Amino acid sequence: MTYQRDELGEFSSVVCFKAVITGVEDTLGKDGASVVFTRAGKVRGGNLARDLGLAGTGLHGDELAAKLNAALGQEGTRLAAVHGVREENGKITVDTTDTVCSAGEEMGSDRSCTFTMGAIWGALEAITGKTYLGEQTQSVLRGGQFDRFEFEEL
Template identity: 85%
Template structure:
């Protein structure tokens, strides 16, 4: 049996999550924190795919946006809104908005969405059974329409 928060439920504030990010950055440096949060996100994404029963399903790319958005979007944990998932030039491209990592940041900030990218990365690997190299290639903080993540199969 696991402990459940009776009054507050499963969700906490973006402000508290961002405090964890900046505190870890202060301790480990930006690069070290990026590695930690990407890995933590991958673990979360893989576990989420297993919880949803889609791990190993190799679901078609055309179905992934709805599956991911249902899990981490408005009806899920509210980590990010997944707008599209598509294949382009041998890569899987995931466009998101309203990522928790970008929330509250100044426009022009160099903040990347390491945890969000990691969560999508982990879910993608669990669903497809493939290994990818991921990178953030666009940011709403730096003029992008989306926080965009690209995954190339290794």
């Protein structure tokens, strides 16, 4: 049996989550924090895919985007809104907005969405059974339409 927050429920504020991010960055430095948050996201995403029964299903494209958005978007944990998933030449591109990592940041900030990218990365690996190398290639903070993540199969 696990402890449940009867009064406050499962959700916390973006402000508190961002305080964790900046505190870890202050302690480990930006590069160290990036590794920690990406890995933490991958663990979360993999567990989420397994909890939802999506592991090993090999979902693709719009169906995958819809499942990720349901789990991570407005009706789910509110980590990010997933707008699309495209596959081309062994690469998967995932477009998101309203990522928790970008929330509250100044335009032009060099903030990367390490936890959000990691969560999607971990979910993709659990769903497809493949291993990927991921990177953020676009940011809403730096003029992009999306926080875009690209995953290349290894």
